[in-house]
Amino acid sequence: DNKFDVSVIEERDFTTGDSYFDSVVLQLSFDGADGATTSTDDSDVGNTVNFVNGAELDTDYQKFGTASAKFDGSNDTVSIPYMSETEFGSIDFTIEGWFRSQAAGNQILCSKGNGSNGFWILINPGSNTLQFRPYGTVSYQTDMTSQTINQDQWHHFAISKAGTTSYLWIDGAGGTTATHNGGLENDANTAFTIGGYYAGNSYFNGHIDEFRFNIIKYRDIDVDSNEKDDEMFIYEFFGDCKEDTQVRLLLQQ
DSSP, X not given: OOTTOOEEEETTEEEESOTTGGGEEEXXXXXXXXXXXXXXXXXXXXXXXEEETTOEEETTOOSSSSOEEEEESSSOEEEEOOOGGGOOTTOOEEEEEEEEEOSOSOEEEEEEEOSSSEEEEXXXXXXXXXXXXXXXXXXXXXXXXXXXXXXXXXXXXEEEEETTEEEEEETTEEEEEEEXXXXXXXXXXXXXXESSOTTSOSOOEEEEEEEEEESSOEEXXXXXXXXXXXXXXXXXXXXXGGGSSEEEEEOOO
């Protein structure tokens, strides 16, 4: 199913669908009954999805569909057992989704690692910070502080790695970049965690919806710019950003 309302343009011929779905290794729509503690990975990988310490579906809030995942900020997480597709190494990837935070302070949207190598994606609505931080031999920190992150409001986030450059977006805007000195380290058979960190700190307080991990990269483009006719593009619009002239362009190279 095309859960991201994506349109494909190929040689200026308009069709509907997601021709890059084969690159998706984790897609969590978090739809289901209120209070449910199970969910399905809609990607072709079909990962096991474990709700931990009281994480549950909540039908009171959702960006799309019938529900979203609710986290209490105390110890709730959603855990996906080790998947070889997310051993980063030198691959390009994009992690994206929607979040609705109910608190200020540092909160980890997702992470993977064992303390020696890995990464986390962190937000701080109080300081309008989106942070991507790999650690290990290849260690650096990318912060974006130019986009407003309001509590009790849905925001789209995207973190993308392309070669030795990482990109950050909030609500389709930003495009903050950082350059690093090589591929990220693999994560030694560790779980992928949504809503927290393996060491048990900076838990997320709020709701997460339409979470997606792609083995592909994004870059920014203005819709008024000219592009070559023979390239295939996917334009993905984000809620209230539909009226903006700036959209993200998904480009497979």
